[in-house]
Amino acid sequence: MAWYYGTYSCGHEGRVNIIGPIKNRQWKADREFEKLCPECWEKIKLAERKQKTKESLEKAKEMDLxxxxxxxxxxxxxxxxxxxxxxxxxxxxxxxxxxxxxxxxxxxxxxxxxxxxxxxxxxxxxxxxxxxxxxxxxxxxxxxxxxxxxxxxKESGDLEYLEQLETEATVFPEERQTDSVVTIDFGKDYVSASFERNEEFRKIVKSLGFSWDGKSWTRKITIRTGSASDRAAELGNRLLNEGFPIRIYDEQTRQKAIDGTFEPEHKRWISKLKDEKRFAISWTDGSDMYHTARSLPGSRWERPFVTVGVEHYAEVQEFAELYDFKFTPSAIEMMENYKKVLENAEVVKPKKVEEPEQKDGLKELLESGDDIIADLLD
Structure with missing residues (x-):
């Protein structure tokens, strides 16, 4: 056993205790000094442990552990x-x-x-x-x-709790035509309804804009439809009035379906025609607004819309107020942008250019004298 002194790869001086055959000790010592010194090595290991801890904590947070x-x-x-x-x-x-x-x-x-x-x-x-x-x-x-x-x-307790939730979420109309329950679900951008095959139910959901997606009757929620809660409540209210029991887990929406206090769907809209600076006027309430909309200046029929150029925004605004049409955000943005263009446009007072008096050559010739006229005679 012997101590060997040298410089580690990190530049720090130190010593190592080498045991074994004497002929191999220097070689072993040289290999040791190719490494980091113990202090630098410990610092690196500590940094690695801290990094692993940080990463593990972040993953635990992502997994909600x-x-x-x-x-x-x-x-x-x-x-x-x-x-x-x-x-x-x-x-x-x-x-x-x-x-x-x-x-x-x-x-x-x-x-x-x-x-x-x-x-x-x-x-x-x-x-x-x-x-x-x-x-x-x-x-x-x-x-x-x-x-x-x-x-x-846990699963036994979950099943019992689920049964309790289903009971609380289910309501039956006084005069019901079936004991089977329609389950109405909704999220931010959809409403869905699940039920057994029933022609009367199918007619109701189709009349409210729902379509079959292979698993349930669904409707996409957009700016024009109103909130998903209101559309779910509207469907629930219609079904209750037609004798269908319903199940809606959201208490507020369920109560709106019972009381009929949902916000009705607005069916008259003025939107922006895609890729063009034109308003697109549409209505789905069964009324005949075609001729009234076509009376707007510059209007065109571009199925399924009556369209009007943004330059006629004032007339379109008046039309909307008179006939209860709403503007979509994109239509409002187009209109406001056009107003800004008008506000920032250069306004000039053009100079009027007087048109020169047209010369009447024949008249001048006639007034020039008889001698000239005589020259013209053959």
Whole structure:
């Protein structure tokens, strides 16, 4: 055993203790000094650990995982260990899964439940630190029974809660034609209705603009239709009045359907014709507005719209006020932009140019004297 002194690759001086045959010691010492000194090496490892902790915390936030409990250092270490466990289980090879299935009867669904169980219930940093040397298969074998029992109880509770929600969300009309319930669902940009095959139901949803998408009757929500809640309430109200029970989970929308307090759909609109600076006038309320709209200056019939150039915006605005038409945002933007163009346009007072008096050559000739006229005679 002997101490050798030298300079590490990071430039710091130091010494290393080398043991073994004397003939090999210098070679071993040279290899050691090709590395970073212990202090620099520790700094790099610490930076790597901090980066891994940061990345693991960000992923935990994305996955909405619960916070871990323990000391600051324990948590910093455990979040990385937990993330490593997640990645190893999620990336298990098919052969590993087949072995678990054959030897222990563990299915792919069981593996998913075990992982979910650990992530939901194991919030102590110590849990992951104590198991830091576990192969990912051991996590699965250790927690399988607890995970299956946990989800069995949870699913039972979820089913009971779902049944309670369905009961609260369902209303029956006094005079109903069926005991089957129409389920009405909606989101920001759609309303959907699900029901068994029924011709009367089909007529109602079609009359309100719904179409079959292969799974349910749906309607797309746009600026012209009004809110999804109002359209869902309108459908619910119509169905109740026709004797159909309905189910709407949103309490406010359900009440609007019962009371009929939804905002009616506006069916007269003035929009912007695509790629052109023209208004597009349309109506879907069954009225005959064609001749009235065509009386606007510069109007044209461009099926299914009557269109008018933006330069006639004042007349179009007056038309909208008289006949209860609404402008879409794109039409308003086009109109406001045109107004700005007019405001910024150069206004000039052109100089009037007097037209020169047209010369009458014959008249001048006649007035010039008889002698000239005589010269013209043959």
């Amino acid at each position: 619960p916070n871990l409990t323990g000391s600051e250092k324990q948590i910093a270490w455990a979040v990385t260990l937990r993330q490593q466990m997640i990645e190893k289980i999620e990336k298990m090879e098919d052969m590993e899964k087949k072995i678990l299935a054959k030897r222990h009867g563990i299915t792919d669904e069981d593996i998913e439940k075990v992982l979910a169980y650990i992530l939901e219930t194991k919030t102590s940093a110590k849990y992951f630190i104590d198991r830091r040397h576990y192969p990912h298969r051991k996590y699965i074998l250790e927690e399988k029974d607890s995970a299956l029992a946990y989800f069995s109880e």
